Amino acid sequence: MFASEVPSPTRRHNECPICHWRETELFCVAADRVRRAPEESWDVVRCRRCGFGWTEPLLGTEELSGYYPPTYLGTIDTRIGEFLEGKLQRSRSWRGETEKVRLVMRYVASGRVLDVGCGDGKFLWALPPDRYERAGIERSAKTVELVRRRMPDIDLVSGDIHSPELEPGRYDLITFWHVLEHLPRPDLVLERVGKLLRPGGWLIISLPCIDSLQASLFRSFWYGFDDVPRHLHHFSKASLNRLLENAGFLTVRHLLFSRLVNFHSLKHSLLNWSNERFHSRIPYYALKPALLGLEAFERVTGRYGIRTVIARKRQGTND
Numbered sequence: 001m002f003a004s005e006v007p008s009p010t011r012r013h014n015e016c017p018i019c020h021w022r023e024t025e026l027f028c029v030a031a032d033r034v035r036r037a038p039e040e041s042w043d044v045v046r047c048r049r050c051g052f053g054w055t056e057p058l059l060g061t062e063e064l065s066g067y068y069p070p071t072y073l074g075t076i077d078t079r080i081g082e083f084l085e086g087k088l089q090r091s092r093s094w095r096g097e098t099e100k101v102r103l104v105m106r107y108v109a110s111g112r113v114l115d116v117g118c119g120d121g122k123f124l125w126a127l128p129p130d131r132y133e134r135a136g137i138e139r140s141a142k143t144v145e146l147v148r149r150r151m152p153d154i155d156l157v158s159g160d161i162h163s164p165e166l167e168p169g170r171y172d173l174i175t176f177w178h179v180l181e182h183l184p185r186p187d188l189v190l191e192r193v194g195k196l197l198r199p200g201g202w203l204i205i206s207l208p209c210i211d212s213l214q215a216s217l218f219r220s221f222w223y224g225f226d227d228v229p230r231h232l233h234h235f236s237k238a239s240l241n242r243l244l245e246n247a248g249f250l251t252v253r254h255l256l257f258s259r260l261v262n263f264h265s266l267k268h269s270l271l272n273w274s275n276e277r278f279h280s281r282i283p284y285y286a287l288k289p290a291l292l293g294l295e296a297f298e299r300v301t302g303r304y305g306i307r308t309v310i311a312r313k314r315q316g317t318n319d
Contacts, residue, residue, distance in 0.1 A: 016047035017187070018239045023048045027210065027234075030055075030225040033272070035067065042228045044220075046210060051236030053210045055229050061184070067230055076120045076143055080150050083125055097126035099258050104173065107202050107310060111172030114196065116161055117179030121147050124154050135171075137161060161192050168195045173202045181207050181231045190247035197313045203249060206257075206308040210234035213298050214269055214305035221273040223265040224305060240309055249311040256304040259295070265305045266291050 015022045027046040031038050046053040059067070082088040100123050104113070110131040115123050118136030120143055127134050135155040138144050144158040157165045161183070174193050183189050193203060208224030208231075209215065215222050215234075225231070237254060244251050256262055270291060274284035298304040 016050060016052055017054070018052040018242055019047060019050040021047050021049035027053055027215075028220040028222075028225070030220050030228040032067070032228060032230075033226040034230070044210075044225060044228065044234060046234070047239070050239040050242060051211045052239035053234030053236070055232055055234075058184075058232055059229055064230065064232075076146055077150075079120060079122070080147065083122075084150070094126075095260060096258065097122050099260065100175075100177065101126045101128075103257050103308070104175070104204065107204075108173045112170055114166070114171045114174045116174060116176050116193075117182065118156065119143065121151070121154055121156060123175070123177060125151070129153060137163060137166065161189055161196075166196055169198050171196050171201060172198060173204065175203075176205045176207070178207055180205055181233050181235065182227075184232060186233060186243055187246065190243055190249070194248045194313055199313060199315050201313045203244075203311045203313070204308065205240070205311070206261075206306065207235055208265065208305060209236065209303075209307040211236040211238075211303065212305040212307070213294070213301065213303040214266060216303075217294075218269040218273060221269055221276065222305075223268040223272065226268070226272070235307075237307065240307075244309070244311050248314050250314055252310040252312055254302070254307060254309050256299060256306065257308045258306065262298070262304050262306045263291070263295055266295060269305075 016024065024045050024047055027044045029041050030044050031041055043056040044053055045056050079088060082091075088094055104127070112133040113124070113127060113135065115121070115134075115136040118124060118138050119140075121134075121136050121138075124134040124136050133155075134153075135157070137157045137159060139158070139160060141158040144156045147154065147156050157163055159165065174197060180186055180189065190203075197203065208222075210224070212224075215224060224234070241251050267288070270287060271281070271284050274281055274287075277283075
C-alpha cells in the first residue's frame with residue numbers, strides 16, 4: 001500500500017559486513033529529506049540472512065561532511081539560554097530527555113556517563129549532576145566550544161569515539177541516542193566502547209530498526225530513512241545482537257521505551273507517503289487515527305520502529 005517500489009529479487013552486492021553472507025536485496029531507494037534533495041537517491045541494501053542494511057554508495061567522512069547542513073543541530077546558543085533560564089524544561093521536547101534519564105536510572109543509579117555524538121548535550125543537561133559525572137563526545141568543534149563556554153560543568157570532547165582523550169575503563173555507562181547508524185565500522189565502534197567501559201559497565205543504544213513493521217510498510221517513505229545518506233547503516237534486531245556479542249557484550253533487553261519517539265516516526269512516515277504520493281495531506285489526516293492501532297500491533301509483535309537495546313560488558317572481558 002505505502003511502498004514506492006517492490007524490492008527487487010536477490011542482488012549481488014558486497015558481502016554483509018556483519019555476518020558475511022553474500023546474498024543481499026534492494027530494500028528500497030531513499031531520498032535525503034533533511035536537505036530536501038529529491039534529485040539524489042540512495043540504495044538501501046539489506047542482507048538476506050541477518051537483516052543488516054547499509055546505504056549505497058557509502059560516503060567517506062570528508063564527502064559525508066557536506067551532507068550535514070549548518071542547521072543540522074539547530075540553534076544551539078538559543079537552546080542553551082532557554083535551558084539556563086528554565087524555559088526549555090517546560091517545553092514538550094524536553095520530555096524526550098527526561099524519558100532517557102528515567103531509563104538510565106533503572107540500570108545505573110549514579111556514576112560516570114559518556115554520551116556519544118551528544119550534539120549540544122541536552123541529554124547530559126537532563127542528568128542530575130549530583131548523581132552523575134557527565135561527559136560527551138561530539139565531532140563539531142564549534143558546538144563543543146560553545147557548550148564548554150556556557151556550561152563548564154559538562155565535560156565535552158571534540159572528536160569521535162576513538163579519541164585518545166577518552167580514558168579506557170573509566171565509564172559506568174555509554175549511550176548512543178540515534179548515533180550508531182551514522183558511524184562507519186560499527187564493529188570497531190563497539191569494540192572501542194568495550195575498552196572505555198569498566199567491567200560490568202552498561203551500554204544503551206537507541207536507533208531506527210529496518211526489520212520493523214514501519215520500515216516494511218512504508219519502505220522509502222519511512223521516517224527512519226529521512227536521514228539517508230547520513231544514516232550509513234540500518235540495523236535489525238539480529239544484526240545488532242550479533243555485533244554486541246562479537247564485541248563482548250551481553251544483551252540484557254530490547255525495548256520500546258519511548259512511545260513518544262516511536263509515534264513521531266509513525267506519524268511522519270505517513271505524512272511522507274501522503275505528501276509525496278498524493279501531494280496532499282488529506283490522506284494523512286484520513287488515516288492518522290489508524291496509527292494508534294498500528295502502534296499497538298507493533299508493541300504486541302515487538303517490531304517497533306525505534307528500538308532501544310540495553311547491554312552490559314561481560315565480566316572478565318579484556319580491556
